[in-house]
Amino acid sequence: MIILGINAYHADSSAAIFVNGKMIAAIEEERFRRVKHWAGFPKLAIEFCLKEAGVTYEQVNFFAIGRDPKAKFLKKILFVASNPAGSMKVIKDRVSNSKKMASVDEELASISGLPVKAFAGKVVNVEHHRSHIASAFFASPFEEAACLSIDGSGDFTTTMIGIGKGNEIQILDSVDFPHSIGIFYTAFTQLLGFPHYGDEYKVMGMAPYGEPKYLDKFDDVVELTSDGLFKLNLKYFRSATQGVISYGDDNIPVVAPLFSDLMVQRFGPVRKKEEPLEQYHKDLAASVQRFTEKVIFHILNHLQKRTGLENVCIAGGVAQNSVANGKITRNTTFKNVYIPSAGHDAGISMGAALYVQHQIQKMPRQSSIRSAYTGSNFSNEEIKSILTKKSIPFSEHDDEQLFQKITDCLQNGGVVGWFNGRAEFGPRALGGRSIIADPRRADAKEILNSKIKRRESFRPFAPSILKEHVSDYFELADEVPFMEKVFPIKKDKRAEVPAVTHVDGSGRLQTVDKEISPRYHGLIEAFYKKTGVPILLNTSFNENEPIVNSPEEALACYLRTNMDMLVMENIVVERRAEK
Template sequence: MAFVLGINAYHGDAAACLIQDGKLIAAAEEERFRRIKHWAGFPSEAIRYCLDEAGIKLDQVDHVAINRDPKANIWKKLSFTLAKRPDFGLVRDRIKNAREWASIEEELGRAFPGERFRGQVHNIEHHMAHLASAFLVSPFEEAVAVSVDGFGDFASAAWGVGRGSEITVEDKVYFPHSLGIFYQALTQYLGFPHYGDEYKVMGLAPYGQPRYMDEMRRIVALQDDGSFRLNLDYFRHHKEKVEYEWENGIPAVGRLFTPALEELLGKARDKSDELTQKHKDIARSVQAMYEEAFFHLLNTLHRRHGLDAVTLAGGCAMNSVANGKVYRNTPFKKVYIQSAAGDAGGAIGAAFVVWHQVSQDPARFVMDHAYWGPQFSDDAVGELVAGKQQALADERCSVERVQDEAELCRRTAQAIAEGKVVGWFQGRMEWGPRALGNRSIVCDPRRADMKDILNLKIKRRESFRPFAPSILREAVPAWFETDDDVPFMMQVYQIREDKRPEIPAVTHVDGSGRLQTVYADTNPRYHRLIKSFEELTGVPIVLNTSFNENEPVVCRPMEALDCFLRTKMDVLVLGDTFISRREAAEGTEPAGSEANADAADGMADTGTYAGGRTRRVVP
């Protein structure tokens, strides 16, 4: 029996996974345990979870695989330093970072006192780890493999071909040119300064028009070989020290753009400034420029290799809008993107590279679901609820254990159909940033006001950001302009025009939706819930958003219950335990009604909630 521990560390989205004899058995991001978004540093708690899930100690791990190799691309690094002579602070930070990566054994010793790691540490080049994180767990025996991100090991992109259990890297884009840096810099320019805010620009883009493409093409230039180059006049990262910090585990990146960008596009937006139509048009132009470069690369690779399948990885592979246009804008017929396409996923890629190297086993593992995190028993839920009786009584909640799954799903579907906001906590936690039906908030997609209700009651996020539809796999072609498998919510497709009025809560302004296809064999309970909703309403879709309130997605039942109690969520389903806020007094408006929404928007909350049948109230 052989174990390989994969790690992404000292960077945003620190994570760990564990492979046993070539099969993934556990994977989780550190943020879920630390409760700090995008937590950066050493993922000790994620490692601890993986070992506990396998029932082993550190000394039973044979190999540790890390998704970075300080020795990779060394000649490119030296030639750049000698030719460009960047700020000393930039060089010093890179040396310091490399030293931190060299102390993995020491980190393991601190995290697991009294235990000893006896295995071997392997450094896997950053983009090889990305490429492997998609291709080596895909269903394809042969595919073009592409990785695009900010930077890792002095490169921002890599591509090649995967065959069997091997990947041949054909070429790369090296520092300082990067599509990820382009998107991140323009995200900062638009007034979204936090690490990981790029998805906000993607969500804002459909509200604008691509009126700034001439300016975008002055920033990014496409090359004949399929690659791209930045006009470095608009960027700081190649010549100055740009702060990258993770104090207390919170990653923060300094300003990436120069004053020249403001000369080109006008004054940068402050995060507190109003979003104008100009900002929306720039967002649309940024997205369009990214897509132009992305599809230029993919089309070049298809002409070169003539393969039907492509696997995508790297932080830029989180751009679900572009991913959903691959079939429309390239000749590729099959796409695979795993659920943690960004740096967290590099832990899995590194681990599988090492596994195939040391085992010489050509057999491939296929990741067809994302449920690799912690799970909790109904007994643990029962103990938690018993300890929270007073808090539940104060909130006028009823608590029932419903062990018949059909009845549990029917009752939950009924609550959704009544317009209630439901926390749905089941099984193993999802791997990656998306809630995929085990740590989800689910609502009725038919209600045009549901997006506003969610933002008022729980999410408290920008109004332009869409919510996603989870749909029964068998119903996809009737509702979307595709028949693709999208298990990880990584692609956006157009909703059929005649269906859009039926599901306004998950239909974006441009008629699209970032769908998740739900399968009976990989998540039977979530599939059954949606099927129950379809039987009640005729709609095989629920609105699905992450179970959190401006924090990482909940991991443990305690966090789910705390989120329920401090927000205006109506129902919480913890495994078999059904918790609901008691029905409103007769004559009051239900939760989410216009009257209550107005009250929540600017006046004292009424404290009333939509009712169902009378149930036992916690004493």
């Protein structure tokens, strides 16, 4: 059985392929297009997946599309009818987008060269939030778990709860658009002066610099309902019938201003780009973050009481809030939490395929997905060929020599580009396409921002820690393979690793397992033997662009920044070698 999952005509378009139950490849289209959150038809991601699996279009049994235009169709009609004058542009945009979704078989025919009839009966639409839930539950190690999908919106739903058991998901309830915690968070993100799609993580990073002084004011913005869900006070938000997200011919998602005049009156004017971040902005960010956590815990505590289960699986854009994720077991009665590496919309492709595989085709579950390394990879020979053609000097080393060379560079304050194995599926670098530095250096953050990142000073860098040493450094000992949770760092360890300790004493950790990431584990272990610290500072290998995908992109990033060393598999490029 071969199932190809697709997220198309939606932000973070992607593809994932399963062969006889096992995921072979998954990747975002943005990695090829080099445009963040690219939202068109993922032609290149599809072709990559087919190539990795060694199959053709004809051999695919099902093309699972993570979108169902028929979902809640009557509710959509009634919603639009409630304000037809303000909805004309939205109607046109939605109709255009729906036509694209309806013609997926034609798109597949166009890129494959096959007739449309070759895809007859093979295209299966899976509702957005069911795809999210499937991406979490069917990939988890749990035989039974409560399930939550929570994001901005998709297929007229913003939140969905359910139960997963074996190879089946049962939906319990949902929240309809426009009542959305994703929209709530985005509206305040915009008010704080961050207008672009995906900027919400900036508010999360800024929140620890403030105090949650305005929690009480949010009680009028969001109502926590007795059924364990919520409602927005829509007076604070731009009319949803005027549209939320649009996609131009460039396939870049653009979010309309989501706040109303009332929100501006109650919470202050929109911060302009050139205006400094005042303490008020930081306190507002802290309040938004804390209130969002309150809503999530409200939903989860009711869900736990309703299901009686100890395990929970979570996906959706709001599930990328790693600060909230790290608090779940301390603020709810759930004991175990699974969140996939691509909890955001890119994971829709994986989830749609898993839904078809298990919910529809009733195939038995496979082992849980614990690795995010499903993207592109390149051999030493390919890398050397590329460097030779570009006349770039390089050296080659075995792993032991390589690890010594890198750790010497890190100890001397160097910043290293680490391009290793297959690229990660999801928004976070996990030792496949990472930039690494010494976490012990108090100036490492400033060095990284001056040499490469040039990003806001309040945004933290993450610690990659050997799995076996988590309890030595963090107050909670848990497996966090996808950097999806933030935990408090032990007070007596914070001064030891200042570069990865956030202002509130926390760290967004990635636990590195020798079985899953043997070379990255080996590198951190070499650093540990030299320094006594089993941690490396890890950030994504990019500079205001999608994470690098190929050796050419890694080299270009290295050359246009002040990175000290570039390591691609066993090949090393150094600044001094260029003199």
